[in-house]
Amino acid sequence: MTTLVVVSHSDPHSLTQHVARTTADAIRNMGGDVDIADLHAENFDPRFSKDDLNLFRGNGTPPTDVSAEQDRIDRADDLILVFPMYWWSMPALLKGWIDRVFVSGWAYEFTPGSEFVKKLDRLTVHLIPVAGDDADSFERHGVYEAFRTQIERGIIEYCGATLGSTTFVHESDTKSRDLLAAEIRDLSESIAARVAYPATATSR
Numbered sequence: 722m723t724t725l726v727v728v729s730h731s732d733p734h735s736l737t738q739h740v741a742r743t744t745a746d747a748i749r750n751m752g753g754d755v756d757i758a759d760l761h762a763e764n765f766d767p768r769f770s771k772d773d774l775n776l777f778r779g780n781g782t783p784p785t786d787v788s789a790e791q792d793r794i795d796r797a798d799d800l801i802l803v804f805p806m807y808w809w810s811m812p813a814l815l816k817g818w819i820d821r822v823f824v825s826g827w828a829y830e831f832t833p834g835s836e837f838v839k840k841l842d843r844l845t846v847h848l849i850p851v852a853g854d855d856a857d858s859f860e861r862h863g864v865y866e867a868f869r870t871q872i873e874r875g876i877i878e879y880c881g882a883t884l885g886s887t888t889f890v891h892e893s894d895t896k897s898r899d900l901l902a903a904e905i906r907d908l909s910e911s912i913a914a915r916v917a918y919p920a921t922a923t924s925r
């Protein structure tokens with residue numbers, strides 16, 4: 722099984738990058754193949770260009786940087802997105818990656834008058850958002866529900882991919898390093914087991 726871990730963070734020493742590396746290591750330790758797409762380090766351009774818009778309107782072919790990302794996802798059985806929560810959502814860099822890569826014709830097929838086709842049905846997606854705030858606050862303010870609507874349903878399920886798991890890391894700036902380390906070890910091993918042994922893992 723092959724997994725693509727996509728991480729969106731500018732600081733290699735950040736907690737988010739640590740979560741991505743720990744998860745990738747756990748998957749390798751269980752015998753899985755892992756590719757890491759570090760969007761900052763790779764200078765992925767998140768701007769939705771005129772070429773992207775033309776493609777959305779049914780003209781032209783995907784820009785080469787976009788088709789390279791699509792090829793990476795095509796090689797993977799599982800996709801893991803690791804990102805900090807910014808303004809109750811994902812960072813602009815990751816949102817731009819989704820805007821540009823998850824395009825009509827590849828992620829879904831929308832033709833007026835024809836049936837809508839979801840094209841990512843062979844892919845399982847896991848989400849690991851890293852948040853400064855605590856779980857109570859997320860519940861109270863409806864952030865979990867917004868996340869489900871916008872990201873789980875609005876992006877992953879819209880394209881027909883399976884939602885494997887969503888695991889928030891909370892209080893990323895305030896919790897003790899020991900607690901965070903234990904939490905990250907547990908979540909990475911749990912996701913690695915789902916990725917390496919999908920038939921035996923229970924769904925979310």
Ligand SMILES: Cc1cc2nc3c(=O)[nH]c(=O)nc-3n(C[C@H](O)[C@H](O)[C@H](O)COP(=O)(O)O)c2cc1C
Pocket residue numbers: 730735736737738805806807808809810851852853854855893894
């Ligand atoms: C621009 C920006 C927006 C943020 N918005 C949120 C937010 O809406 N909710 C939240 O819980 N934390 C928010 N945070 C805090 C980050 O999620 C937190 O600092 C991060 O997860 C820490 O992990 P890191 O070391 O990987 O950066 C925000 C941080 C920044 C820089």
